[in-house]
Structure formats: structure tokens, C-alpha cells
Amino acid sequence: MTSAAAANLKNPVMIEARGVEKWYPNGFQALRGVDLTVHQGEVVVIMGPSGSGKSTFIRTFNALEDFQKGSIVVDGMPLSNDVRNIDAIRREVGMVFQQFNLFPHLTVLDNLTLAPTLVRQRPKREVEKQALELLERVGIHEQARKYPGQLSGGQQQRVAIARSLCMEPRIMLFDEPTSALDPEMVQEVLEVMQELASDGITMVVVTHEVRFARKVASRVVLMADGQVVEEAPPEQFFTNPQHERSRQFLSQIA
Amino acid sequence: MTSTSATPTRPAPLHRLGRTLKSELFATPLDGVITLVLVGFLLAVGTALVRWVLFQAQWAVIQTNTTLFAVGRYPIEQQWRLWLLTVLIAAASGLSWGLLRGKGSWPRNDQLAAGILIALAVIGSWALKLELPIQCRWWAITGVLLLVRWASGRWGHTLPATLLKLVPLIWPVLYLVGMVLISGGLGLMRVPPGEWGGLLLTLLEASFAILLCFPLGILLALGRRSELPLLRWGSVLYIEFIRGAPLITLLFLGQNILGFLLPGGLAPDRVWRAAWVLTFFAAAYVAEAVRSGLVALPPGQLEAARSLGLPMHQALIHVVLPQALRVALPATVGQFITLLQDTTLLSLIGLLDLLGTARAVMANPEFLGKNAEVYLVLAVLFWCCCAALGLGSRALETRLNPLAPSKA
Numbered sequence: 001m002t003s004a005a006a007a008n009l010k011n012p013v014m015i016e017a018r019g020v021e022k023w024y025p026n027g028f029q030a031l032r033g034v035d036l037t038v039h040q041g042e043v044v045v046i047m048g049p050s051g052s053g054k055s056t057f058i059r060t061f062n063a064l065e066d067f068q069k070g071s072i073v074v075d076g077m078p079l080s081n082d083v084r085n086i087d088a089i090r091r092e093v094g095m096v097f098q099q100f101n102l103f104p105h106l107t108v109l110d111n112l113t114l115a116p117t118l119v120r121q122r123p124k125r126e127v128e129k130q131a132l133e134l135l136e137r138v139g140i141h142e143q144a145r146k147y148p149g150q151l152s153g154g155q156q157q158r159v160a161i162a163r164s165l166c167m168e169p170r171i172m173l174f175d176e177p178t179s180a181l182d183p184e185m186v187q188e189v190l191e192v193m194q195e196l197a198s199d200g201i202t203m204v205v206v207t208h209e210v211r212f213a214r215k216v217a218s219r220v221v222l223m224a225d226g227q228v229v230e231e232a233p234p235e236q237f238f239t240n241p242q243h244e245r246s247r248q249f250l251s252q253i254a
Numbered sequence: 255m256t257s258t259s260a261t262p263t264r265p266a267p268l269h270r271l272g273r274t275l276k277s278e279l280f281a282t283p284l285d286g287v288i289t290l291v292l293v294g295f296l297l298a299v300g301t302a303l304v305r306w307v308l309f310q311a312q313w314a315v316i317q318t319n320t321t322l323f324a325v326g327r328y329p330i331e332q333q334w335r336l337w338l339l340t341v342l343i344a345a346a347s348g349l350s351w352g353l354l355r356g357k358g359s360w361p362r363n364d365q366l367a368a369g370i371l372i373a374l375a376v377i378g379s380w381a382l383k384l385e386l387p388i389q390c391r392w393w394a395i396t397g398v399l400l401l402v403r404w405a406s407g408r409w410g411h412t413l414p415a416t417l418l419k420l421v422p423l424i425w426p427v428l429y430l431v432g433m434v435l436i437s438g439g440l441g442l443m444r445v446p447p448g449e450w451g452g453l454l455l456t457l458l459e460a461s462f463a464i465l466l467c468f469p470l471g472i473l474l475a476l477g478r479r480s481e482l483p484l485l486r487w488g489s490v491l492y493i494e495f496i497r498g499a500p501l502i503t504l505l506f507l508g509q510n511i512l513g514f515l516l517p518g519g520l521a522p523d524r525v526w527r528a529a530w531v532l533t534f535f536a537a538a539y540v541a542e543a544v545r546s547g548l549v550a551l552p553p554g555q556l557e558a559a560r561s562l563g564l565p566m567h568q569a570l571i572h573v574v575l576p577q578a579l580r581v582a583l584p585a586t587v588g589q590f591i592t593l594l595q596d597t598t599l600l601s602l603i604g605l606l607d608l609l610g611t612a613r614a615v616m617a618n619p620e621f622l623g624k625n626a627e628v629y630l631v632l633a634v635l636f637w638c639c640c641a642a643l644g645l646g647s648r649a650l651e652t653r654l655n656p657l658a659p660s661k662a
Contacts, residue, residue, distance in 0.1 A: 062561050083565075091563035101558035105576050105654075114572060115562035160558075167562060 008218055011040035014075055014171055014202045015061060021069035022056060022226075030056045031067065032226040038171075043203045045213040045234070048223035049249060054206045057223065058173050061204070062086075062093040075170055091119060094164030098176040100156040102148035108135070108159050109144040112166045120167070127166070134162040138192050154185030158192055165196075172196065174205040208253060214238060222246050307630075313382045315624040316631055319615050323631070326451015326606050332443060335435045336454065337395075341402055346428050348403035350421050352410020354653055363649040367642060368403075371396055374638060429465060447525035451606035453635060455525070459607065460594040460639075463532035467593070468586070470533065471540025472579075476570065478541065479548055489541070496538035501596055504531050505603050528600050536593045540586055547582030548574070580654045587647035591640045608632060 015038040022031040030053045038044050046054045059065040061074055063086045072079040074089050103111050112131035116122050135141040138158040140151070148156055157177055164172060174193065178186040190212050197203055197216045207213065213220055213234055220237040222230045222245070230237065230246045241247050280286040316323070325336060351364065375396035379389040436458065438444035450458065477489035496504070508531035509524060522530065551574060559569035579586075601610030612628045615621055621628075 064557055064561060087563055087565055090561055093561070095558075095561040097554055097558060099552070099554050101552070101554035103555065103558070103573055103577075105580070115559075115564055118568050118572065119563040119565075163562070 008039050008042045011042075013073075014038050014040050014042075015204070016073045017057075017060075017070065018072075019070035020057070020060060020067050020072060022053075022060070022065065022067040030226050031060075033070065034223070034226070034228055036221065036228065036231075038202060038204060040170075040202050041200045042218040043197045043205065043216050044219050044221060045217040046204065046206045046221045046223060047208065047213065047249070048229075049252070052223045053226040054223045055175050058175060058204050058206055061171075061173060062090050062095055064095075091167060092170045093173060094167060094169035094171070095173045096157070096160050096164055096175065096177045098179050100148070100153070100160045100180070102156055102160055102163070104148050107145055107147055108140070108151070111148065111159060112163050115163075115167050131162070131166050134165050135159070137195075138162045139188070152185060153181045154188045157181065157185075157189045161189075161192055161196070169201075171202045171204070174203065174207065176206050176208075178207065178209060210238065210253065222249060224249070306626075307381050311627050311630075312624060313627060315615065315621040315627050316382055317384060319611075319621075322611055322615065323452045323608065325454040326611060327449045328445060328451070328454065329443075329449065332438075332445060335442065339432050339435045340399065342428060342431065344399045344403040345406040346424050348406030349410040350424060351649075352407040353413060353415075353418050353421055354650075363645040367645050368400060370638060370641060371400065374634075378634075426465065429461070447523045450525065452611045453608050455600075455606065456594075456597050456608040457639070459525070459529050459532060459597050459600065460590075462529045463536050463593055464590050466533045467536035467540050470537035471586075472544050472575070474537060474541035475544035475548060478545055493538045493541050496535055497542075501532075501535050502599050502602060504535055505599060507531075509603050524603075525605060528603065528605060532593065532596065535596075536589060539589045539592075543582045543585035543589055544578065545582075546585060547578030547580070550581045551578050580651070583647060583651055583654070587643060591643050594639055594643070595636060608635065 015036065017034060017036045020031050020034045021029065023029050034053070034057055036044070036057075046058065048054045056065050060067050060072060060079075063079060075092050077085060077089050077092075079085070079089065102108075103114070106114065109128065109131055112134065113124065113127045116127045116130075117124050132141055132144060135144055138161060140155050140158055140162075143151060143155065143159075148159065151159065161172075161177075177193070178189050181189065186209070190209060193203070193205070194212070194216050205212075205217075217234045220232060220234050221228055222237070222241075222243075224245050230241060230243045232242070237246070238250065241250060279289040321330070325333065328336065375392050379392045384392070434440055434442065436445065436450065436454070437447070474489045474493060477485045478493065480486050480489070505528060508527045512522070512527050555573055555577065556569055559573040560566070564572070597607055598609040600607045601613055604610070606614060609632065612632055616625055616628055
């Protein structure tokens with residue numbers, strides 16, 4: 001595990017965030033100079049108490065949130081206010097949301113094919129074939145013609161993952177993907193994510209699932225009050241945390 | 255519970271009806287008294303109305319002026335053009351529904367609409383005591399329209415579903431064809447707007463405004479939620495200014511000011527000036543209806559679309575608007591119905607729409623004191639038009655709801 005993680009560090013850098021600071025219009029500072037480097041093939045898990053800025057932080061990677069200071073480079077493209085640049089980055093970065101955010105007026109299959117046909121302008125037939133394969137991979141291909149409202153939460157989240165994968169992204173962001181799920185559905189989503197990780201896709205995951213972090217993460221990052229408190233391999237983070245704030249957080253979620 | 259109807263005990267349904275009546279209308283002695291009083295009242299009013307319509311009312315005012323009420327002073331030898339247009343509209347609506355409804359039986363709302371049309375042809379021609387040949391012509395026309403609609407519906411039903419995309423195109427094209435048929439040109443004799451009147455003018459003004467205020471309203475609603483301050487404040491200013499002024503003021507303003515503002519010849523005809531004022535007026539209200547749909551949409555929908563790499567306009571067209579418009583549909587159609595009724599204000603600026611024609615007819619010494627007859631016919635005509643809009647929109651609502659596609 002550790003040797004694999006170390007090998008990843010030699011891979012090219014996929015996300016490089018330096019000194020990111022963000023203020024909300026009401027003056028509240030959500031991010032206070034956050035640094036993070038993610039290499040290709042790494043699975044970085046970000047943990048932290050609510051309000052610590054972890055969701056805000058990963059949402060800056062695909063410009064769903066803006067920031068006022070610092071710099072972020074995604075897959076070699078610096079994030080700027082240029083709209084074309086932002087769209088180019090979003091094509092390479094998939095995102096899975098806490099609330100799934102499937103399009104309720106489209107069938108499951110159309111949810112998957114919408115972006116590839118419109119944005120990548122690939123032929124519909126070819127995209128549908130790929131979409132059905134992806135749905136099979138996440139275990140719901142027999143629901144392809146149904147509408148999202150007819151599926152369970154866990155199924156919806158797996159569709160959301162497949163929808164992002166259909167754009168063939170180089171990076172996947174997960175924003176608390178299991179927090180809105182009933183307990184018995186958490187596992188099926190985590191299994192899909194674990195399989196993705198073993199396929200070597202670069203992932204940044206905001207989650208509270210300790211077991212997932214222990215098993216899958218290359219690194220765990222603890223954020224609190226808009227700052228990175230500790231960054232360590234999972235074994236070290238969970239068994240021997242270096243900072244008082246980390247110990248406090250771990251005792252709260254244990 | 256559902257098995258009661260299947261069991262061989264025949265009198266069950268009747269028995270159940272009796273029980274329902276008892277529990278709904280005669281549950282307590284007081285309920286019974288209220289029921290009896292109300293039923294008596296309704297019966298009295300109903301019989302009085304029927305007796306008046308059949309025996310007391312003098313329908314000569316309608317019989318003599320049928321054409322005037324229908325099309326105003328539209329030249330009689332050119333009226334085939336309007337009939338052709340009516341048939342085309344029936345065909346287009348049949349085709350649209352045939353394509354829209356996909357699989358399934360004849361929608362109930364459509365049955366209702368057909369029923370109203372038949373009732374109007376039969377009861378209307380009978381109650382108005384039209385002469386037999388004219389009665390026959392009414393029935394024949396109704397029959398032809400229903401037949402055309404049914405046939406095009408069947409045909410649309412068999413067409414491949416990919417043609418569904420053409421539905422929003424059918425209507426603007428039909429509108430252009432209709433304009434040529436009505437006003438002439440392309441080899442047809444010109445009929446200037448001054449000669450359009452009655453129901454024709456009312457429907458023309460209303461459909462023009464409905465067709466144009468809808469896209470305009472969507473743009474205004476999007477503008478009001480835009481992040482660009484100029485666009486946002488422009489939209490807010492426009493919407494609030496229009497909503498703050500009574501329509502009649504704007505109509506008078508339109509008639510008077512457009513003539514000053516635009517150099518001679520460029521200012522549209524009085525009929526079109528009024529149509530544009532109606533359009534701009536309704537757009538402000540439609541914008542607010544659409545905005546309610548936009549507000550109701552969770553922000554995650556736009557975020558998800560954008561994070562998949564869709565540029566803003568595609569995210570709006572494929573994700574945001576289809577959902578927002580479905581929410582806004584009932585309020586929007588309510589606005590359309592109001593708009594249709596607002597066209598009666600045109601009579602106040604001197605146009606001969608349905609109400610304007612009616613006022614002109616009632617001012618004729620020959621028909622003095624026949625207001626009740628005229629207003630009753632007007633009310634029925636307006637009710638039919640609004641009912642058609644309402645039924646159509648509710649069917650569309652059910653059809654657009656992906657989780658209940660079969661109930662339309």
C-alpha cells in the first residue's frame with residue numbers, strides 16, 4: 001500500500017492548489033490559504049468537521065466556487081475567469097454530488113448520454129453503447145429506461161457516478177457522496193468507488209467514511225476552519241495522528 | 255375493495271351511489287336542509303335560464319349578424335381562406351397530439367374537447383333556432399373538423415417518435431401560413447387589417463401575443479436572474495414598469511405614442527400596434543411565471559449540468575428550462591387565458607374585436623335592448639376558447655411529467 005502510494009507521487013501532477021483563499025460576499029473567510037497536490041492515480045480523501053471548508057475547496061477545482069487569492073492548476077490548465085478555460089477543465093473533471101443531482105426529466109440512459117453527445121459531439125449510438133456498459137459496471141443496466149425518481153438513493157448515486165464517467169474524465173471529485181443515503185445503501189456506492197480507485201483513476205473524495213479512507217485512500221487530508229491541519233497516509237493518520245485537532249476530530253467520529 | 259365490482263351482486267354500484275349520496279349530501283339533518291335548499295335554488299335558476307334561452311330570447315340579433323361576430327367585415331367571397339385555415343389548425347392540433355401522446359388511449363381531455371365542440375354545434379344551432387340549411391352547415395363543419403383532427407391524430411400516432419422534435423415547429427409555421435391566408439399576398443387578394451373583426455380579430459390578437467410573449471417572457475425571466483447587472487436591472491425595470499401600469503393605459507399609449515415615435519409608414523397599423531402592446535404586456539407576467547419555475551429548481555441541477563462541461567446555453571436549454579417551464583406551465587397558461595380575455599379591452603380603443611362588434615351591433619337601433627342575448631353568446635364563446643386552453647395545458651402537464659406519462 002505505502003509503496004504504491006509512493007509510486008503515485010512520481011506520477012504527473014493532476015491538481016495543484018497553492019494558497020487558495022476564499023471569502024463569501026458576507027465577509028466570512030471559508031478558505032484560509034489551502035495547499036494540495038494530487039498526483040495521477042492518487043485517491044485523496046478529505047475529512048473534517050462540517051463548516052471546515054472541505055466541500056468549498058473541492059468545488060473550486062471545477063470552478064463551481066470562485067476564490068480570491070492563490071492559484072489552482074488542473075491537468076496543466078490554470079483556473080482563470082476565462083469561460084472557455086473553465087469549460088475545458090470541467091470536461092476533464094467529473095463531479096459526484098451529495099444530492100446526486102440527476103436530471104429528473106430525462107431517463108437514466110439520457111442522463112448519461114446528454115453531455116457526451118452535446119459537449120464532445122460523439123455519435124448518439126456509440127455513446128449509448130458506452131453508457132450501457134458503464135451502467136452494467138455500476139450494476140444498474142436493467143434500469144436504463146427508467147427515470148431517476150423511480151430508483152433508490154443508492155441506485156441514483158451509482159447512476160450519477162456513471163454519468164460522470166461517461167464523459168471519460170481524468171479526475172473524479174466526490175462531494176460527500178454517501179451522506180444523503182440511507183445506511184444500507186452506503187456500501188453499494190462505496191464499492192463502486194473502490195473499484196474505480198483500483199482502476200487507477202485520480203480521485204478526490206470528501207467523506208466521513210473511515211473504513212473507505214483506510215482501505216482506499218493514498219493520503220488523508222484533515223481540514224478545519226478553512227485550513228489543512230494534517231496530511232498523512234491513512235494508516236498513520238488513523239493510528240498516530242500528529243496534531244491535537246486531528247485527535248479531537250477522530251475521537252468525535254469514532 | 256376493487257373486487258366489489260367484479261362480484262356477481264348486480265345492484266352493488268347503485269347501492270354504493272346511494273350510500274355516497276347519503277354520506278356526502280345528507281349526513282346530518284342540517285346537511286339535508288342545506289342540500290335541498292341549494293338544489294331547489296339551482297333548479298329554479300337553471301329552468302329559468304333554459305326557458306329564457308328557448309322561449310323568451312329573440313335570437314334574430316345573432317342570426318342576422320353571425321358573420322359579423324365571426325369575422326367582422328372580412329369579404330365574403332374570401333372567407334374560404336379562413337375555413338381552410340380552421341381545417342389546417344384542426345389537422346395541426348391532431349398531429350401534435352398524435353405525436354405527443356405516444357402510446358395510450360384517446361386522452362380524456364381530448365374527449366371532453368370533442369364533446370364540447372359537438373354540444374356547441376348541436377345545442378347552439380338548435381337553441382339559436384337557426385334555419386335548417388344553416389344548421390346542417392354547422393353540423394357538417396363540425397363533423398369535418400373532428401374528422402380531420404381524428405385522422406391527423408391517427409396519422410401522427412403512427413409516425414416515428416423522432417419527429418416529436420418538429421412539434422414546436424409546426425405552430426409558428428402554421429401561424430405564418432395563417433397570416434398569409436388571412437391578410438393575403440403571394441397571389442391571394444389583400445384584406446387589410448381594418449376589415450378583420452369579431453372572433454377572428456380576437457383570436458388573432460390573442461394568438462399573436464401568446465406566441466410571442468412566451469419566448470420574450472423566458473428571456474426576461476432569465477435576464478432577471480442573470481449575473482450581468484445591466485441585463486438584470488434592465489429586466490427588473492421592464493417587468494416592474496409593465497406590471498405597474500394598467501393594460502388599458504398601455505393600449506392607449508401604444509395607439510398614440512407609436513405614431514409619434516416612429517417615422518410615418520414605419521408605425522404598424524392600429525391592429526398590429528394593439529397586438530404588440532398585448533405581447534409586451536403579457537411578457538412581463540409570463541416572465542414572473544417562468545421565474546417561479548426557475549426559483550423552484552434546485553441549484554444542484556445547473557451545477558451538475560455545468561460540471562459535466564455543458565456551456566451555459568446548453569445547460570439552460572437541456573436541463574434548466576425543460577424542468578422550470580413544466581413547473582411554470584399552469585401559471586403561464588393562466589396568463590394566456592387572462593390575455594385572451596384582456597383582448598376585450600381592444601373594443602375601448604375602437605377596434606372591432608368580439609366585444610367591439612357586439613357593442614356596435616347593440617348600438618344598432620334595430621337590435622336595441624338585445625344585450626342579454628349578445629352577452630350570453632359572447633360568454634359561451636369566450637368560455638369555449640378558455641376551456642380549450644385549460645384542457646390542452648392540463649393534458650400537456652401530465653404528458654410532460656415523466657413519472658405519470660399515461661394519465662393524459
